[in-house]
Amino acid sequence: MGELRKVVCPYCGFGCNLLIDSKTLKVRPYRGEPNRGKLCPKGLHATEFVTSRDRLKRPLKRIGSAMVPISWGVAIDEIAGKLLEIRELYGADAVAFLASSKVSNEENYLLQKIARLFGTNNIDNCARLCHEASVHALKLAVGTGAQTNPYEDLEGFKAILIWGYNPAETHPVVMDYILRAKRRGAKIIVVDVRKTRTMAFADYKLVLRPGTDITLANAMIHVIIREELYDEEFIRSRTNGFSEVKMAVRKYTPEYAERVTGIPAETIRAVARTFALAGSGAVMWGMGLTQHVSGVENVLAVIDLVLLPGYIGERGGLYPMRGQNNVQGAAYMGALSEFLPGYVPLSDERFRKRVASLWGVEDLPTERGLYLTELWDEIEEGNVKALYIVGENPAVSEADFAQVRRALRKLDLLVVQDVFPTKTARYAHYLLPASAFCEKSGSYMNSERRIQWSEKVCEPYADSKPDWEILGMLGKALGLPGFNYSRVEEITAEYFRLFPELEERSVEELKSSDGIFLPKKRLHTWEFATPDGKARLIAVEQIAPWEVPDKEYPFVLTTVRLISHYNTGEMTLRSPSLVKLMGEPRALINERDAERFGINEGDLIEIETRRGRIRMRAKVGGVPEGVIAVPFHFKPNRLTGSALNKAGTPEFKFSACRVRKAGKLKGEASE
Ligand SMILES: Nc1nc2c(c(=O)[nH]1)N[C@H]1C(S)=C(S)[C@@H](COP(=O)(O)OP(=O)(O)OC[C@H]3O[C@@H](n4cnc5c(=O)[nH]c(N)nc54)[C@H](O)[C@@H]3O)O[C@H]1N2
């Protein structure tokens, strides 16, 4: 046995801590916060991909069609030289950087520092494909774009509304908190477009038609207002906009909503009453709300639902459950094209200049940069020439990936810095091997905004380097000021200085504790973070999806997650224990639809949209008529469309498709 080191799980944003044996790399759960002795299968087997033989070993450079090894020094010098040349010819905005919500705060902080000092706000991360609609909606409504309360509060609430979110598969350990609440008498309400594992634990199981969430939320609000179930004092003293909401929901009667959503009017009334009369409550939501063209409005509608009964502070909270292990940290570190660190707008001159002076320059670029989802058109039009990607796999994770792949081919310079030769890496001119999570130390921030320290367990694999070291070298090679870091803690201390709440805290305290909440444990208890201190109730109307089913493409395609698989699969597919647990992917189809098309359980079916087609075996049942649900992990983005919502997120959860029984898997184009 070696020494046990405490490490943040490299998968989901719940943020479990693993205790890893430094010799055997065996994982045990940490007994402290937030996972309290629990882990899901991904955490338990998290070190398996680290020893995969597929790991990138040394820097590679494309020469013709071959990738040939080069030294770190030459790689970084050549990359920096090309970036400077492109800036000279076309300006800094011809370069874009993609940060990674898989890497540490320090690493995200460094990459956005490089981008902004280089002269561009073209810095983004996969939050754009994920919860950015929640960030925008929360900013508008309550002033801070993040989860309001810690997980521990969930246990005391009397009603928990789980909306477009399937934690039994996606954040399994948070289910423990939800089930403790249930044992203490909380009512659990789940809203989804199919029967989920999470629903098995619910008191109310609401299966609605895809994309009709605003109608359901507005109908619940209609009932709450009509029956005066809201907290009048809270509405008067702490919110604006009540009368507009009241007007807007007038037409959303439960009977009208029943016709649109498919949920019986009486159920809508019962659920609205249960939630508003519980006395305390939370709404937890996920991709079922955000990945729609109406993503921002969907989230605004459920925020209204929580504000009406005054469920804020000790009485309740808003839980946009964050996806990746450090997506919350990436945002707080400023790896987003429209925000400086701490979600501060680029237009905030005082803060911007403060950051600039900390970095040794006068000012920073003020124009919003490109969203990750806007990049592909800009590359195709020749406006973006170089892309530097750290730990993201857009050739698989982005909507309509055929277009993304076309764009990647067009770049003058593509650098991919990853632990594996990903699908995106196929288009790279330079491929830089990053060390994996347990081969480096640093801090991460989970969904409840808890910053946690992750210890180094073992030495970097082959000639790989921790991302912060690579980015330190790049910053220096670009001639940017302040990139002389020799220890990761120096970067931690530097980002601490950006946040007044952290100024008095030390890296040592972070290391020896169960973490530090930024800005604090519970938000908005007495006052909201809006300019006038009040929350805004914002009226929203149902918005139609971008691609409505028609005669040609009569089905709705949605994409969902499975417990033992993770995003684009680069890590979990290289983890033998998880591969064993996963089984073969299946597309869900309703019993009656299956019968109509002569499809039996296990048959190969072909799913086609206007953008492409895929084949997968069918699983009959689990979805309503007219809906097909495909696991996101098996490249359904050949099918999805690139229409974006106001926060720049594609509509991954709604495309018009058709299905048919397929012949044998023969001559299928390989990935
Ligand atoms: N095992 C596992 N865990 C993960 C991940 C993973 O890949 N695998 N990924 C992580 C990441 S990055 C994220 S963002 C989170 C995501 O976590 P979740 O948001 O829970 O993930 P999804 O399965 O994408 O979507 C949630 C649910 O939305 C439903 N849905 C689809 N369309 C609609 C709709 O129109 N309305 C409503 N109400 N519901 C709808 C789907 O049926 C699905 O059950 O998970 C994280 N955790």
Ligand SMILES: Nc1nc2c(c(=O)[nH]1)N[C@H]1C(S)=C(S)[C@@H](COP(=O)(O)OP(=O)(O)OC[C@H]3O[C@@H](n4cnc5c(=O)[nH]c(N)nc54)[C@H](O)[C@@H]3O)O[C@H]1N2
């Ligand atoms: N159809 C459909 N598409 C979706 C979604 C959906 O629900 N449906 N969900 C969207 C969502 S919510 C998200 S978050 C995105 C995810 O999109 P991506 O972030 O592109 O997907 P991941 O598979 O998580 O890719 C993470 C990459 O980081 C690498 N990596 C891991 N650790 C490290 C490290 O320490 N250093 C470096 N440099 N690299 C590392 C991994 O090898 C992997 O290649 O996908 C989106 N796409």
Ligand code: SF4
């Ligand atoms: S719940 Fe999330 S953080 Fe915890 S072990 Fe599973 S994947 Fe890791």
Ligand SMILES: [Mo]
């Ligand atoms: Mo995500």
